[in-house]
Amino acid sequence: MIPTSQKVPRKVVVVGAGPVGCLAALSFAKEGWEVELYEARPDLRESLSGNTQARRSVNLAISSRAIVAMASVDPALATRVLEDGVPLRARMIHDVRGGSESQAYDPHGQCINSIDRGLLNLKLLEEVLSSPGVRVFFLHKLLKSNFDTKLLTFAKDDEPNVDVYFDLCIGADGSYSAVRRDMMRFAKMNYEQEYITHEYVELRMPARTRTDGSPSYRLDPNHLHIWPRHSFMLIALPNKDYTFTCTLFAPAATLASLRTREETLAWFSTHFPDAVAHIGEQNLLDDFEANPKGSLICIKTHPYHYKDSVILLGDASHSMVPFYGQGLNCGLEDVRVLRNVLRNDKVDPLVERSGAYDATLELALRQYSTIRHDDLIAICDMAMDNYVEMRHSVTTPTYRILKAIDHFISSWTRPVPLSTLTAILSRVPFPRANPGGWLSLYTMVTFRPDIPYALARRRAQRQSGVLKILGLSGVGLIAAGLVYSAKVVRAHRRFQGSL
Amino acid sequence: MIPTSQKVPRKVVVVGAGPVGCLAALSFAKEGWEVELYEARPDLRESLSGNTQARRSVNLAISSRAIVAMASVDPALATRVLEDGVPLRARMIHDVRGGSESQAYDPHGQCINSIDRGLLNLKLLEEVLSSPGVRVFFLHKLLKSNFDTKLLTFAKDDEPNVDVYFDLCIGADGSYSAVRRDMMRFAKMNYEQEYITHEYVELRMPARTRTDGSPSYRLDPNHLHIWPRHSFMLIALPNKDYTFTCTLFAPAATLASLRTREETLAWFSTHFPDAVAHIGEQNLLDDFEANPKGSLICIKTHPYHYKDSVILLGDASHSMVPFYGQGLNCGLEDVRVLRNVLRNDKVDPLVERSGAYDATLELALRQYSTIRHDDLIAICDMAMDNYVEMRHSVTTPTYRILKAIDHFISSWTRPVPLSTLTAILSRVPFPRANPGGWLSLYTMVTFRPDIPYALARRRAQRQSGVLKILGLSGVGLIAAGLVYSAKVVRAHRRFQGSL
Incomplete structure (x- = not known):
């Protein structure tokens, strides 16, 4: 065993200073890694200053998965980041005649948070910039990567290219990821864009x-x-x-x-x-x-890593359509899951010699690829399904009846406070035990980060079967009641007629 | 109308001098286009000369789709190309005890042709090199493309990059296509690799x-x-x-x-x-x-074209696993289908001004993307399914019984001579009328290029339903027969017993 004093911190290079890249940088810095964050665009602080009115706004719906992911890095982070958010407790459905109807997201009144993407990104970036363990480089565009020799080459306007060695590279550079592009030359990656x-x-x-x-x-x-x-x-x-x-x-x-x-x-x-x-x-x-x-693009990949060298997080590995409001929630959750997998597999943030191959790290990355895959496919597919729900199903009577029954039964299962969820999820990727009760799919996806996406989907499919039977039974009972009363009326009439 | 004398030939740049690229070059040259063919690797004539024993051999199974595609460019081409082929008329199934069983491909004895990929490529390349309308460039590696300005940039060892303008670019550069890579920056392309x-x-x-x-x-x-x-x-x-x-x-x-x-x-x-x-x-x-x-990779893309600028053929647009022996057959068929679409849509090989946008050409390329897609997906999927058939199903009794019935019924439908197929398919992408009769899936895919892949698959699915019913009826009849004879025997015995 080499004494800790002779060891050096591993170096992680995060590509992409969007929200996922920033949280990843913060998380690894907290764990004791040496962190460098590279971004192709200019410093967000400059581009966001000035006329915010003229800037296009893209709204995010931040919910429990994002909050717990931020809280697991720093308990007060989510509060600071969300201070500019607006809580949303329901959908308001507007019909074409000007009428409207409120449909609560959750029977217990839990909310999601509407926040401007640029503002949220800026807050996270400021956290990174004030974090002593991280160095940030703007206007560095990834030119090429060698994931066997662990070398990235960045282009910088009018300056010579910059070579950067790393122990681990994190590709958090979005749907059109340059890290993914280069990684596909090394890894046998399944890839799908639609x-x-x-x-x-x-x-x-x-x-x-x-x-x-x-x-x-x-x-x-x-x-x-x-x-x-x-x-x-x-x-x-x-x-x-x-x-x-x-x-x-x-x-x-x-x-x-x-x-x-x-x-x-x-x-x-x-x-x-x-x-x-x-x-x-x-x-x-x-x-x-x-x-x-x-x-609107949907991207699915697998695996998410190559050897002990690189891993893709956020949109770079799973780009979903925006209809479940889970894209960024899921991306920030990626950071939490990866952190807990590395911890569980006892990946030491300090190493004897930087740059050497590390079987423990490869095993941990492979584990991430394995445990995370079904969940990422599930949320990509659920996001696609939810488009039909939002633009069509919400207006149908069947949907509204089943939703009402679903909400009624869900109201018997008490919500779990965010602090409890954070405490559980700071240690493990997901708890092994399947949390009990009846929860609507929306509640599981949005407010219960302790339930992985794929499990939420499977539970909802089972519940949906039960709901349909309940719905049919209800319709059956009503029909039986109608038939019975019609018979009584007829019998009564016959009786009167025979008088 | 501009007199033909004032017009210039359109310039098509084919990227990739594999069999598909070579046939595309020949086809466009025949139609009166100016053709340039670029290949990243050295001249195949040099690399194939010398010790052919040491060279790895990759065998292709050339069947009717490839033959008709070549014949539609030049009637004698297929004969010249296939003179080094070995005809195969059946599968020989070897069991683990050393026993073997021959399973004919076709009830009428039609054959497929086993040929070395390198030799076939060389023959086609020699045809291109002796064709006056084509210029061939080896060791030119596609560096970048602009499909809006219609400009390709090639890298050449130790020499300055070469800029090439075109009217139409054909990406025939295989599974790891550089044309496709660049095209994805311009077109909204669905893409899947597995x-x-x-x-x-x-x-x-x-x-x-x-x-x-x-x-x-x-x-x-x-x-x-x-x-x-x-x-x-x-x-x-x-x-x-x-x-x-x-x-x-x-x-x-x-x-x-x-x-x-x-x-x-x-x-x-x-x-x-x-x-x-x-x-x-x-x-x-x-x-x-x-x-x-x-x-073993399976690649699916869509669309295959971008504007009037570029189209992908062969493995660049559909890379399938090799278990149906259709990869190259399908790639060469792409060339024939494209040629006939361009002819039907009256795309003039001569234009007033080279490089200008051409709505007729775009329409034709879009039509290719539309009519070809279902067929390419069908053959990619059938190739995958056939792996299970080859390594497992062929050994099961059910498969062999159904196959025997299928072959027996197929034998009533007479084969169509290649010359007739060539005559039909030289003019149209596919005939509109659905050719009648009962044909096994293998026969439709391998020996009936007049039946598009997707149609072959749908017909086979219907036939398979009928076969199962016939098989079940057969089993039922045999069972009924056995029960009846058992009864007769018992009745006879009772009768004897009562004597």
């Missing part, structure tokens, strides 16, 4: 100005607003500045068919008359013209 | 030397030999030089478990005692040690 035929476009709903000149929200700020229209939908999430970020999701062909301002306005006015009134016609048309039509 | 958990390793079975010193085959040369062992298998295809190329397909874990020469020999002797005797122990162990373990 564009769905729908696209999205963002529109901004301005604040309302009160008579006293102060701003207010145009819609209830504690709801995620949905205008479901079967094959397409509009949603709106609140910002702290009293605006809403609206997003239209629709088939690419539909969006392409709106060629003139007249066509666009007529189409919006037909399907979303109330939303048009709130957004304002001019504003809507300007945004629709100016903002790009975004693609 | 490594199966099995690997392969090649072994050479030498010729036998007769007492007069002349060489002969160790096994019947007109069979594809299979040693199916449920989870793994050995196959052997004949070469013109009296050798066989043997390929072992097995789970990667099984191959990895054979660490010493003793373990390897013991394993082979247990499962393939007769094959070991033919290959020779020393020879087998040397090959097993020296030859790399190959991966």
Whole structure:
């Protein structure tokens, strides 16, 4: 055994300073690794300063998985990060006649948090920058990687390329990951990318100005607003500045068919008359013209690691469509799961010689690839399924009846406080025991990070079977009751007739 | 209308001088395009010259789709290319006790052709080199592409990069296509790559030397030999030089478990005692040690084109596992289908100004992407399914009974001569009418290029339903017969007893 004093910290190089990369950097620094964080874009502090009004807002729905992941790195982190968030406790379903209906997310009133992606990223980056164990490099674009010799080469504008050696590389550089691109030359990786035929476009709903000149929200700020229209939908999430970020999701062909301002306005006015009134016609048309039509992609990979050299986290390894609001929750959870796997497998943050092959580390990374895969596939698929739920199912009577029964039964199972969840999940990737009770799928995915995604899905499938039987029994009982009373009435009439 | 004399030929740049790239170059040259063919590797004529014994042999099974595709470019081409092939009319199934059974591919005796990939490639390349309309460049590696400005940049050792403008780029550069890599930056492409958990390793079975010193085959040369062992298998295809190329397909874990020469020999002797005797122990162990373990990958993409700029053919767009022997047949068919689509859509090989955007060309490429997709997915999936058939199903009694009935019914449908098929398929991608009769799936895939892969699959699924009913009825009739005769016997005995 080599005395600790002669050992050096392992060096982890995190590529990508988005929220997942930042949390990974913080987590490894806490564990005693030497951390370097590389980002291709400029310093977010510079790009976010200045006119925030002109900046496009992308809203995230932060829920328990993200909160527990942050809390497991630093107990107060989630609170600091979420101070600019707006809590959402329900969906508000808007019909085409202007009517609306609130559908609570959880029978016990648990909330998700709407927060601007840029703000959340900035907060996490500031945490990293103030963390003594991390060095951050902006404007470093990954050019090529050698995951056998553990060498990354970065390009820097007008400067010579930079070679960086590492013990472990973390690819947290998003859907179009350069780390993944290079890793596929080394690892036998299964990879799948699928564009769905729908696209999205963002529109901004301005604040309302009160008579006293102060701003207010145009819609209830504690709801995620949905205008479901079967094959397409509009949603709106609140910002702290009293605006809403609206997003239209629709088939690419539909969006392409709106060629003139007249066509666009007529189409919006037909399907979303109330939303048009709130957004304002001019504003809507300007945004629709100016903002790009975004693609929706689903990416699945496996394995997530190569030898003891590199691992992909967040969107780089699983890019999902945004309809479950779980993309970033899942990405931050990746960091927590990896941390706990490394701890459980006793990967020493200190080594005798940096750069050497480490079987313990490879084993831990392989374990991550194994335990995490089913969960990542499950949430990618559930996110896809939820698009149909949001734009169509929520409007159907069957869905609403089953949902009501589901919520009623769920209300018997008490929620677990976040502090308890954090305490459990700071030590293990997931508890082995299957937590009991009846929980709706949404609750399991959103508020119960102790239940892995794949397990949540399997439980919900079982529950759904039970619900259908209950629903059918209910319908059967009602039908039987109707038949019986009809018989009684007929018998009574016959009896009267025979008098 | 611009007079033809003022027009210039369009320029097609084919990337990859494998068999598909060569046939594409020949086809476009015939149609009057200006053709340039770029290949990253050295001139095949140089690399194939010299010691062909030392060179690894990869055998292809060339069947009607490839023959018709070549014939539609040049009627005599297929004959010239296939003169070094060995016709195979059946599978020979070898059991572990040394017994064997021949299973004909087709009730009418139609054959597939075993040919060395290098030789076939060389023949096609020589055709290209002697074709006046084509310029060929070796050792040009695609560095980057711009499919909006229609510019490719190639790297050439120790020389400045070469910029090449084009009207149409054809990516025929195989499973790890550089054209596809670059195209994914421009097109919204769905892409999937999957490594199966099995690997392969090649072994050479030498010729036998007769007492007069002349060489002969160790096994019947007109069979594809299979040693199916449920989870793994050995196959052997004949070469013109009296050798066989043997390929072992097995789970990667099984191959990895054979660490010493003793373990390897013991394993082979247990499962393939007769094959070991033919290959020779020393020879087998040397090959097993020296030859790399190959991966098996399945790649699916869609769409295959981007605008009017680029299209992927062959393995670059659909890389399948080798178990249906259709990889190259399908790739060459791609060339024929594309040619006929361009002709049908009246894409003029001459244009007023080279490099300009061409809506007609884009429409034709889009049509190719549309009509070809289901067929490419079908053959990729059938190739995967056929692995189970080859290594396992062929040994089961149910399979053999159903196959016998299938062959018997198929024998009523007369085969269509290759000349007739060529005449039909030289004009249209596929005939619209669904050819009648009952044909086994293997016959449709292998000998009926007028039936698209997806249609072959659907027809076979229907036929399979009928076969199962026939099989069950047969079993039922036999059972009924047995019960009836048992009753008669019992009745007879009772009658005798009562005497």
